[in-house]
Amino acid sequence: MPSARPRTRIQTKNRETILDAALEVFSQHGFRGATLDMIAAEAGLSKPNLLYYFPSKEAIHVTLLSQLMNTWLDPLRALDPDGDPVAEILAYARRKLEMSRDFPRESRLFANEIVQGAPRMQAALAGDLKNLVDEKAKVIRAWAAEGRIADIDPHHLIFSIWSLTQHYADFDVQVRAVLGTGRDPIAEADLFLDRLFRRLLAP
Amino acid sequence: MPSARPRTRIQTKNRETILDAALEVFSQHGFRGATLDMIAAEAGLSKPNLLYYFPSKEAIHVTLLSQLMNTWLDPLRALDPDGDPVAEILAYARRKLEMSRDFPRESRLFANEIVQGAPRMQAALAGDLKNLVDEKAKVIRAWAAEGRIADIDPHHLIFSIWSLTQHYADFDVQVRAVLGTGRDPIAEADLFLDRLFRRLLAP
DNA sequence: TCGTGTTTTGACCAAATGGTCAAGGCCACG
DNA sequence: CGTGGCCTTGACCATTTGGTCAAAACACGA
Numbered sequence: 460m461p462s463a464r465p466r467t468r469i470q471t472k473n474r475e476t477i478l479d480a481a482l483e484v485f486s487q488h489g490f491r492g493a494t495l496d497m498i499a500a501e502a503g504l505s506k507p508n509l510l511y512y513f514p515s516k517e518a519i520h521v522t523l524l525s526q527l528m529n530t531w532l533d534p535l536r537a538l539d540p541d542g543d544p545v546a547e548i549l550a551y552a553r554r555k556l557e558m559s560r561d562f563p564r565e566s567r568l569f570a571n572e573i574v575q576g577a578p579r580m581q582a583a584l585a586g587d588l589k590n591l592v593d594e595k596a597k598v599i600r601a602w603a604a605e606g607r608i609a610d611i612d613p614h615h616l617i618f619s620i621w622s623l624t625q626h627y628a629d630f631d632v633q634v635r636a637v638l639g640t641g642r643d644p645i646a647e648a649d650l651f652l653d654r655l656f657r658r659l660l661a662p
Numbered sequence: 663m664p665s666a667r668p669r670t671r672i673q674t675k676n677r678e679t680i681l682d683a684a685l686e687v688f689s690q691h692g693f694r695g696a697t698l699d700m701i702a703a704e705a706g707l708s709k710p711n712l713l714y715y716f717p718s719k720e721a722i723h724v725t726l727l728s729q730l731m732n733t734w735l736d737p738l739r740a741l742d743p744d745g746d747p748v749a750e751i752l753a754y755a756r757r758k759l760e761m762s763r764d765f766p767r768e769s770r771l772f773a774n775e776i777v778q779g780a781p782r783m784q785a786a787l788a789g790d791l792k793n794l795v796d797e798k799a800k801v802i803r804a805w806a807a808e809g810r811i812a813d814i815d816p817h818h819l820i821f822s823i824w825s826l827t828q829h830y831a832d833f834d835v836q837v838r839a840v841l842g843t844g845r846d847p848i849a850e851a852d853l854f855l856d857r858l859f860r861r862l863l864a865p
Numbered sequence: 866t867c868g869t870g871t872t873t874t875g876a877c878c879a880a881a882t883g884g885t886c887a888a889g890g891c892c893a894c895g
Numbered sequence: 896c897g898t899g900g901c902c903t904t905g906a907c908c909a910t911t912t913g914g915t916c917a918a919a920a921c922a923c924g925a
Contacts, residue, residue: 461871469872469922488778491695495913505874507915516913567777570832574773575691577835584839592840609861614841615854619826622833626825629773632780636787637795638817651818658812658861664901672892672902698883708904710885719883 461512474512476502478526481519486567489575490520521579524572527565528583534558535617538595544602545660552620552652559628560645566628592617608660616659623652664715677715679705681729684722689770692778693723724782727775730768731786737761738820741798747805748863755823755855762831763848769831795820811863819862826855 461470480502484493495516499506513519534554538547559566572580592614599613627634627648634644664673683705687696698719702709716722737757741750762769775783795817802816830837830851837847 467871467922473872489692489694489774491692492778494911496911506913507875508873510914511872511874514914570773570777571692573836574770574777574832575695577839581835581839584836588836589840589842611857612850612854615850618829618837618840618851619854619858622825622829623822626821629777630825632784633776633787633791634821636780636784637792637821639792647815647818648821651815651822654814655822655858655862658864659858661861670901676902697881699881709883710905711903713884714902714904 470512473504473508477504477509477512477519478523482523482564482568485520485523486564486571489571517579523568524580525583527568528580528587530562531558531565531569532588532591535591535595538598540598540601544599544607545657548599548608548616548620548660549653549656552624552656553649555620555624556627556645556649556652559624559626563628563631566625570625570629606662609662611659619659620656623655624648673715676707676711680707680712680715680722681726685726685767685771688723688726689767689774692774693720720782726771727783728786730771731783731790733765734761734768734772735791735794738794738798741801743801743804747802747810748860751802751811751819751823751863752856752859755827755859756852758823758827759830759848759852759855762827762829766831766834769828773828773832809865812865814862822862823859826858827851 461467477498481493481498483501484497487493488497493516495506495509498519499509502509509519513522534551537554538551572578577584596613596617599608599616602608603610603613627645631644638644664670680701684696684701686704687700690696691700696719698709698712701722702712705712712722716725737754740757741754775781780787799816799820802811802819805811806813806816830848834847841847
């Protein structure tokens with residue numbers, strides 16, 4: 460088995476191909492619903508070849524999850540304590556909505572994992588995620604204390620941003636079924652959410 | 663195999679037991695992740711006995727989903743066109759939040775199904791669900807036209823209620839991991855959401 | 866071009882899993 | 896208290912699936 464840090468060109472390319480195929484399949488069927496054969500087919504490789512690059516199905520899944528955790532938190536990291544409070548929070552919500560548009564598979568991968576109790580992510584949730592959220596919650600609480608935004612619970616504010624934006628990726632089929640064809644859910648959500656958060660945050 | 667409409671006391675009881683066990687297992691592991699053995703163990707019955715009451719694993723799942731669809735929509739049905747607009751919408755949000763508290767398994771069952779593309783619910787989404795939502799959207803639009811609430815898109819308002827409330831059931835592990843112990847997420851959400859929707863709806 | 870280390874795969878395995886079936890147990894009613 | 900029909904189950908089956916392995920194919924520097 461090649462080391463986790465790929466050395467050759469082929470290894471780099473194939474590991475990438477596999478992870479992309481796995482993201483496609485895991486996000487659509489969940490961990491248990493995905494099979495190595497499906498991932499192999501999607502990647503255009505043979506099943507034993509997958510297992511040449513990763514030791515197990517679970518290893519592929521774990522690799523995906525940990526790679527994604529970082530990307531996923533970037534928008535929140537970018538929340539600037541020195542910026543304008545309302546603008547910063549609106550920008551955060553907008554970035555999250557853009558991620559629902561541009562990376563729906565990633566969003567569904569997380570959703571699948573968390574709905575099922577996050578068996579492979581507990582540590583990350585209570586660790587990195589909680590730390591970052593607590594840190595930013597402090598920033599938001601300070602803004603509220605200064606009267607620059609309404610005095611609302613920062614944790615639940617963050618939850619509301621997560622749920623409102625990820626809904627458009629995770630529940631995409633439902634949103635589309637209800638809206639019918641010929642509408643652009645995310646473009647509409649952009650306007651709706653801008654309005655919602657402006658009203659919520661106004662001091 | 664007993665008919666779908668149970669006739670004897672034993673049938674009624676066992677079908678109930680099985681559906682409850684299945685709800686527990688399906689909501690926690692998804693359709694593919696759940697096994698008949700798990701459901702049988704949870705129900706305290708033997709695997710062949712399950713299959714005496716239901717023709718297949720899929721039949722159990724489908725029965726659960728269709729039974730639940732009704733319960734799930736009840737709160738929205740109760741939205742009264744003749745009531746006070748803000749009060750009606752707040753009450754709807756509160757009822758949905760109560761369902762997240764009282765029936766988290768049901769919420770997760772749906773979430774699992776929809777995140778994975780709703781392979782067994784497409785029809786229900788584009789049918790009953792869309793019809794009901796469209797009907798209530800008309801009511802809300804009328805309220806807005808009369809200037810009794812802010813002029814916001816009714817479909818996205820409904821989506822926002824769904825996502826904000828179900829988040830506390832579906833992403834429960836994440837919410838708890840981030841909040842830490844010693845807090846009551848849903849009680850806090852109740853206050854937060856009341857405030858959020860009041861501000862959003864104010865004309 | 867050759868030789869070595871890397872990459873790929875067909876064939877295979879063991880375990881898990883949805884589902885079947887025939888036989889036995891049990892309950893209710895006459 | 897007997898019997899017909901309802902309920903339960905141990906044993907079994909076919910398929911799916913994660914994973915192994917030895918051998919073949921290939922890439923590439925010397």
